[in-house]
Amino acid sequence: MSTLRVVLDQVGSAQPSGIGRYALELTRALIETAPRGVGVSGIVASSPDEEYRRIAQELPGLASLHKSSLDRRQLAAAWQHGFTRLPGNGMVHAPSLLAPLYNHDRLNNPGEQFVVTVHEATPWTHPETLAPRAVAWHKAMARRAQRYADAVVVPTHAVAEELAEAVDFGERIRVIAGAVSSELTVPHDVDARAQALGLPERYVLAVGPLEKRKGIPDLLWAMGDVHAPDVPLVLVGVGDVDIEQLEHQAHLDAGRVIALGTLPDADLAVAYARASVVVVPSISEGFGLPALEAMGLGAPVVHSDAPALLEVCADAGLIVPRLDAAGYPRRLADAIQSVLDDDALATQLSVRGRDRARAYNWRDSAEKTWQLHADL
Missing domain, CATH: 3.40.50.2000 (Glycogen Phosphorylase B;)
Incomplete structure (x- = not known):
């Protein structure tokens, strides 16, 4: 054998x-x-x-x-x-x-x-x-x-x-x-888990470590931009960080960032499914699993133009060019706002995302x- x-x-x-x-x-x-x-x-x-x-x-x-x-x-x-x-x-x-x-x-x-x-x-x-x-x-x-x-x-x-x-x-x-993991499915007790996690009614979600290559620092700056929507930012997987310091550095009001650490699959699925928009702002990426996970659970996705993300997401997400580093946070803010302001766009991204996720x-x-x- x-x-x-x-x-x-x-x-x-x-x-x-x-x-x-x-x-x-x-x-x-x-x-x-x-x-x-x-x-x-x-x-x-x-x-x-x-x-x-x-x-x-x-x-x-x-x-x-x-x-x-x-x-x-x-x-x-x-x-x-x-x-x-x-x-x-x-x-x-x-x-x-x-x-x-x-x-x-x-x-x-x-x-x-x-x-x-x-x-x-x-x-x-x-x-x-x-x-x-x-x-x-x-x-x-x-x-x-x-x-x-x-x-x-x-x-x-x-x-x-x-x-x-x-x-x-x-x-x-x-x-x-x-x-996507076969275990990442929405559980039956969605409301109870969302309440236990402290998820607000509307929020922007990002999943990944607080690393420059993953673009989370850029997203924090984007949420502090004058063009940014006035909704909380939920971070999953950022590790043990000083949230108050992050908010201060990004000129965000206290309580604007909710850090949930690493979540079990059932809670992560709830966080994705309830998100108003999921942002994958990677500067460098190999695959972009959070984008695919979010799409599979019906969340509209905003992502950078990192080549791997363009390949994996195809036309199922809203693309934000990285271009010059200084202007990237504002472009992220504008893209997030456009999804939150346009229900038809959010629905379109959700439908396209589910279809795209089935290809993997x-x-x-x-x-x-x-x-x-x-x-x-």
């Missing part, structure tokens, strides 16, 4: 990162669509027992789980410097650049193959928006992938083009998009992944 070994990076966390959620959904779909006679096993960094139990619960069809003796940080350093050997052999699929890459002979042993995933080209296109250590690690692992990976998966053609300009992967790049699903992603390994 052949086995596809998947690196389950951050999958067992109580609140998985974006890569953790991607790895979980893809692995679940890979198990469901596995060809006859092929199993799916996992590779995971040393973790607390509750994380192993969570993996077993979330992925009941997993054939086996290889538990490294190294924690994630140690494993990342070891794999970066070439200490990569794993028990057994066969296909390895890494849902990120965290991969045990080494020199191998695929021509004489076609079952031994390594595929990695690069979610965005930000370390090369906008390195100033990331921590220097993160930039260095991504570039180092990309160099190992250039030498040893048999294929490189990217989520959009936009990332494929940007990455190709930075690293010569030849013909090894394959575009396979992600999708995890089964399709998994089938394309299996085909990639078959092609190798």
Whole structure:
């Protein structure tokens, strides 16, 4: 029996990162669509027992789980410097650049193959928006992938083009998009959850970390602009921040920003579904999952003209050019106001968004992944 070994990076966390959620959904779909006679096993960094139990619960069809003796940080350093050997052999699929890459002979042993995933080209296109250590690690692992990976998966053609300009992967790049989590659905107790979250009747929503590359600082400035609508801004996923300081810096009245931290899927779905408009103001983006999540739940979306967002959203969102940085917040403010003032436009965006979101699903992603390994 052949086995596809998947690196389950951050999958067992109580609140998985974006890569953790991607790895979980893809692995679940890979198990469901596995060809006859092929199993799916996992590779995971040393973790607390509750994380192993969570993996077993979330992925009941997993054939086996290889538990490294190294924690994630140690494993990342070891794999970066070439200490990569794993028990057994066969296909390895890494849902990120965290991969045990080494020199191998695929021509004489076609079952031994390594595929990695690069979610965005930000370390090369906008390195100033990331921590220097993160930039260095991504570039180092990309160099190992250039030498040893048999294929490189990217989520959009936009990332494929940007990455190709930075690293010569030849013909090894394959575009396979992600999708919205199967668990992101509106629960039956919508009103109770909205009240518990403190969601106002009308609000602008943004989902993502408070990072320059994600454009959240620009959105804060936009909400403080004289052209901005007088509605609250709800932020999800910004982490532990001083909201009063953010409001003061952006010249916003006290109480104008509501920070909800990281939310479970049911609460996140409610936040999306109740939003008057969802803004995805990314300066640099690889896929733009919040835009697709919002569209799938019927929220009108305003987004930047980052190439990946233009590709994923097509004509289903209202586009705001980034152009000059100084004028970007005001353009965001104008776009948000136009959606809030025009019910017909909001409805049109909602309908288009739902249609666009249906074009992406995890089964399709998994089938394309299996085909990639078959092609190798």
